[in-house]
Each structure stands twice: as structure tokens, then as C-alpha cells.
Amino acid sequence: MKHQGVEDNYRHKGLRQNLVKTLQTKGIKDQKVLTAIMNIPRHFFLDKAFEEWAYQDVAFPIDNNQTISHPYTVARQTELLRIHKGDKILEIGTGSGYQACVLSYLGAKVYSIERQEGLFQKTYTLLRKIGYGNIRTLFGDGYKGAPRFAPFDKIIVTAGATELPKTLMNQLRIGGLLVIPVGSTEDNKKMLRIKRISEDQFTRETFGAFKFVPFLQGTNNKI
Numbered sequence: 001m002k003h004q005g006v007e008d009n010y011r012h013k014g015l016r017q018n019l020v021k022t023l024q025t026k027g028i029k030d031q032k033v034l035t036a037i038m039n040i041p042r043h044f045f046l047d048k049a050f051e052e053w054a055y056q057d058v059a060f061p062i063d064n065n066q067t068i069s070h071p072y073t074v075a076r077q078t079e080l081l082r083i084h085k086g087d088k089i090l091e092i093g094t095g096s097g098y099q100a101c102v103l104s105y106l107g108a109k110v111y112s113i114e115r116q117e118g119l120f121q122k123t124y125t126l127l128r129k130i131g132y133g134n135i136r137t138l139f140g141d142g143y144k145g146a147p148r149f150a151p152f153d154k155i156i157v158t159a160g161a162t163e164l165p166k167t168l169m170n171q172l173r174i175g176g177l178l179v180i181p182v183g184s185t186e187d188n189k190k191m192l193r194i195k196r197i198s199e200d201q202f203t204r205e206t207f208g209a210f211k212f213v214p215f216l217q218g219t220n221n222k223i
């Protein structure tokens with residue numbers, strides 16, 4: 001496989017092995033999540049200029065002023081979702097497409113929505129090119145979820161919210177999980193896991209603080 005004229009070679013695989021070790025040191029235990037990270041060429045999701053840094057545990061700029069999340073954040077959110085083969089999952093914030101590929105690698109049926117049209121188009125093309133055309137990408141305002149395809153077994157929000165969006169909670173099936181960073185400042189979002197236990201009852205667990213670009217309402221058609 002090749003992207004932007006760059007192969008996925010042994011050097012990249014070696015760097016990924018080190019990244020996996022780093023993630024284990026930071027507390028990621030789910031072997032399946034680590035295997036997905038070991039097998040997905042993260043440098044394909046970044047500008048060629050960042051190839052050398054693709055396997056460090058850092059966030060990077062992608063188009064439209066957005067970022068690809070830290071590998072640790074991707075791993076932790078994925079771990080919290082407890083993905084099973086066949087899970088129907090909605091991702092809010094497609095961005096580079098990397099998180100969506102991790103979910104798809106684990107056997108989930110992924111719907112992913114992005115509000116930046118430029119990013120949506122770029123990632124749509126990339127996913128097809130690298131063999132992940134089965135991910136259903138949508139352009140729109142993820143604040144509204146994807147009612148056409150609801151209910152979902154899992155929902156993951158990859159942008160930082162200021163409050164829990166009721167609309168998304170209501171698109172979970174009973175027993176389903178929502179993993180979402182919520183907080184009043186950009187660099188201190190608490191990771192929440194919400195479980196829908198009945199039509200109108202939800203439980204909530206909190207896991208650590210993270211930094212995220214903001215979860216915004218509406219769409220942006222400027223490319």
C-alpha cells in the first residue's frame with residue numbers, strides 16, 4: 001500500500017511497535033486496540049511533512065484548522081467503547097479518518113460525520129484509497145447525530161463538548177455506550193462514558209482529563 005508516494009515499510013512498522021509500547025506504558029491494556037494501532041499506517045492520515053512524527057504520541061494539524069487526536073486519546077476512547085464485531089457505531093468528527101479506521105479494524109460498522117466540508121471530502125477519498133471504503137462518511141452537523149441510521153450500539157465524540165448532548169444520548173440503543181469528552185475549557189475535558197440503561201435512564205462514569213478541539217454546531221462549507 002502506498003499513499004502520497006510513501007510506502008508503509010519496515011521502518012514505519014518498527015516505529016508503530018514503539019508507539020504501542022508507549023501506549024502500554026501509559027495504561028492501555030486492550031490487546032485488540034493495540035493490534036489495530038500496530039496495523040494501521042498512521043502516517044497515511046497526516047501530511048507528508050509530518051511523516052517522521054506520525055508515530056509519536058502527539059496530536060497534529062490536519063486541514064481546516066483541525067487536529068488528528070493523540071494516539072493515546074484514540075486508544076483510550078476506543079478501549080472505553082468496548083467494541084465487539086458487528087457493533088453499529090457513530091463517530092462525531094471524522095477529521096483525518098484515523099479513529100474511524102481503528103473502529104472499523106475492530107469489526108465495527110462505522111458511520112462517521114464531519115462538519116468541515118473540505119475535510120469530509122479529503123477523508124472520503126483517502127478511506128477509499130487505503131481500503132476502508134466500507135466506512136460510511138457523512139457531511140453534516142454531528143450535534144444532531146445521524147437519526148436516519150439510529151439507534152447505535154456505540155457513539156464516540158472526538159471533539160470537546162461543553163455539555164452532554166441529549167440528542168446523541170437518545171440515539172443510543174438500550175444498553176449502548178456514548179464516550180464523550182465534556183468540560184468548560186478546551187484543555188480540560190473529562191472523558192465520560194454514558195450507558196443507556198432504559199428508555200429514559202442513563203448511568204455515567206468519568207475517566208481522566210483530555211484536550212480537544214471544540215465540538216461546534218452547524219456546518220462549514222468553505223473548502
Ligand code: SAH
Pocket residue numbers: 066067068069092093094095096097098099100113114115116119140141142143158159213214215216217218
Ligand atoms: N476523529 C478525528 C479527530 C478529529 S478532531 C481523527 O481521528 O482524526 C475533531 C473533529 O471534529 C474535527 O475535524 C472537527 O471539524 C469535527 N467536529 C467538531 N464539531 C463537529 C460537529 N458538530 N459535527 C461533526 N464534526 C464536528
